[in-house]
Amino acid sequence: MxxxxxxxxxxxxxxxxxxxxxxxxxxxxxxxxxxxxxxxxxxxxxxxxxxxxxxxxxxxxxxxxxxxxxxxxxxxxxxxxxxxxxxxxxxxxxxxxxxxxxxxxxxxxxxxxxxxxxxxxxxxxxxxxxxxxxxxxxxxxxxxxxxxxxxxENIKDTMIVGYLGAVGLTVLLGFFFAGSSLKPISKINEEITQITANDLQRKLDTGNNKDEIATLAVNFNKMLSRINQSFELQKSFVSNASHELRTPLAAVRSEIQVALQKERTTPEYRQILQSLLSDNQRLIKLTNGLLQLAKSENNEEKVLDENVRVDEVLFKIQEEVLHNNPHYQVYIDYEEIPDDIHWVTIKGKMTLLQTVFGNLIDNACKYSEDKRAEVRIKANKSNCIVSVSDRGIGIPAEEIEHVFEPFYRTRNATSYTGSGIGLSICKRIVKILGGKISVKSEVGRGSMFIVVLPHI
Incomplete structure (x- = not known):
């Protein structure tokens, strides 16, 4: 009906x-x-x-x-x-x-x-x-x-005739006014049928912007914007992932082709295998980063189901980073000892926090000549605040607003190994946790990344 x-x-x-x-x-x-x-x-x-x-x-x-x-x-x-x-x-x-x-x-x-x-x-x-x-x-x-x-009896007969006439007139007027009231919805349906997957930027007419139908059109336009954004993210992800994976795969293929061109000695084969292992590790790291980025964008994980102490996560990351990179230096300290232990405890997932601060600390060490990262912890009545600083190459002012975009790398960082997805993963995870991440930087003097997370 x-x-x-x-x-x-x-x-x-x-x-x-x-x-x-x-x-x-x-x-x-x-x-x-x-x-x-x-x-x-x-x-x-x-x-x-x-x-x-x-x-x-x-x-x-x-x-x-x-x-x-x-x-x-x-x-x-x-x-x-x-x-x-x-x-x-x-x-x-x-x-x-x-x-x-x-x-x-x-x-x-x-x-x-x-x-x-x-x-x-x-x-x-x-x-x-x-x-x-x-x-x-x-x-x-x-x-x-x-x-x-x-x-x-005459009154009854008159009322019956009047009742039937009024009901009949109500039916006619009901159909007329219902059709008139639903006409904007019919117009919206016509406009929706003309929107395709390749035309998601098209918007519906919101009419007078006052009634419920206008609100429906506005909300539908917002939904189209979200869908379009998701499509663009998906396209960007596929395009960038293909681009990033093509380079190491091509390198692996080239090395294998070169190795097969002639017979080689055992040390030469060992050197080729070491190079292939290095490329393989790079591929694994890149693939894991892509998977984390995809999960963070799709919000597939339930991230607010644990009470996690931020300071414990940071000290654990410090231990892992120094174990894998003995030449790195990671210093962690409190700006102020929190009055309450709950001030450094947040609702989240330890693995995600390790991803965020692991990326930030690893970047700080990697882009600094002294391979040193300084981590400061402080808290107030609402948030736990962690800053990660380095004295590295810094970020050009005109590029700061782009560093959290997937696969974006600054001009002065192209000589360093990396895929450009770490910071975008950090920003997405922090957003899911209800926090904010920002950066202060000066070329040649270093950078400071500040993560603000609401505590329990």
Whole structure:
């Protein structure tokens, strides 16, 4: 079922329900008013008859019957009965061989002084009347409200016709206004069908930028931007990965081809194998870096499931770096001893923190002539802050904003081995951990990378 039809039907059902309640309420109120009005007329008729019969001696029973028959009233033919204390009929205004009455009803009238009830299709009113001699009479008046019921029937017929007409009109207007309201969505659907994988930069029209449909278009445009960004990252990753892997693979192939051109001595083969091992290690390191970059970009890891002490991670990295590179120098110290151990404890994953600070410390040592990295730890009430400094080649000012881009390498770093993906991995991991990474640098004087991570 289309949304337009669904909205129109729901709107129609709501209006039909409200109109039905309104119509029923009007009908019941009209019926209640008719009944009260008729009962009041019966009571007045009963009291008038009793007063004429009992208090006006010049009017006898036969004359009163003639007056009753010739009275043009909506109560005609109303039947009036007057009973004395002995429940004997003192007067009745209609011809009948036998007068039927209920002694229980008369007793109830004497007890309550006034009773309204119904018998068959007729309404009945019973009331007490007292003459000048303090003698009590029970007066009954009964009649069928033919004219009132006809009016009520006309009201019901009119309301049914009006109800059906209103519901029919609601259906038509519901379809019209639902279609008009959903027209912008139809336009959005048309625009979406024209967007392809090669045209993700195209945006939807946001209309007045105020209503819910405009909000939908804005959010869809944001989603398109994120998808386009992901596609661009994927393209960049594939392109750069292919480029970076091609060079060492080509070198390995060349060395193998050269080795196979002629017979060589054992020391020569050993030298070639050492060179191949070096290239293989470079490939492994590059491949691991690419895998880490892909995981960080796809956010595949659940990284906020451990409490990790940053200082312990740094001392562990120091031990590993010095073990693998004995000529490196790594110094770690606190700028201020934290007041609380939780100030250097973060929510994260130890392997990811090792990747971040391992890359930063390794870079600091690699790009410095003295192979020295200085690490400083400090904390405040919100964050744990780690700075990694070196006295190396530095970064040109115009290139600082690009150093965190995947596979980007500065001009003065091309003579050093590397793939240019380490800092981009660091930035992505720090972002996942809810922190920030920045750099201060001056060419020829060194660099300082600052990592700010929220602690627990």
């Amino acid at each position: 289309q949304i337009r039809t669904k909205i129109a039907l729901q709107f129609t059902l709501i209006v039909a329900f409200i109109l039905a309640l309104f119509s029923i309420a009007i009908y019941l109120l009209s019926e209640n008013y008719r009944q009260k009005e008729f009962y009041n007329s019966l009571r007045d008729r009963a009291l008038t008859t009793a007063r004429l019969l009992i208090t006006e001696p010049q009017i006898d029973r036969q004359l009163l019957k003639v007056i009753d028959k010739n009275t043009l009233t909506t109560l005609y033919p109303a039947q009036v009965l007057v009973f004395n204390d002995s429940n004997q009929v003192a007067y009745y205004n209609y011809e009948a061989d036998t007068v039927y009455y209920s002694p229980e009803l008369l007793d109830r009238i004497r007890q309550n002084r006034y009773v309204e009830t119904a018998f068959s299709a007729k309404e009945v009113v019973g009331t007490m009347y007292q003459d000048t001699l303090q003698q009590n009479y029970v007066v009954l008046a009964q009649a069928e409200d033919v004219y009132g019921k006809q009016k009520l």
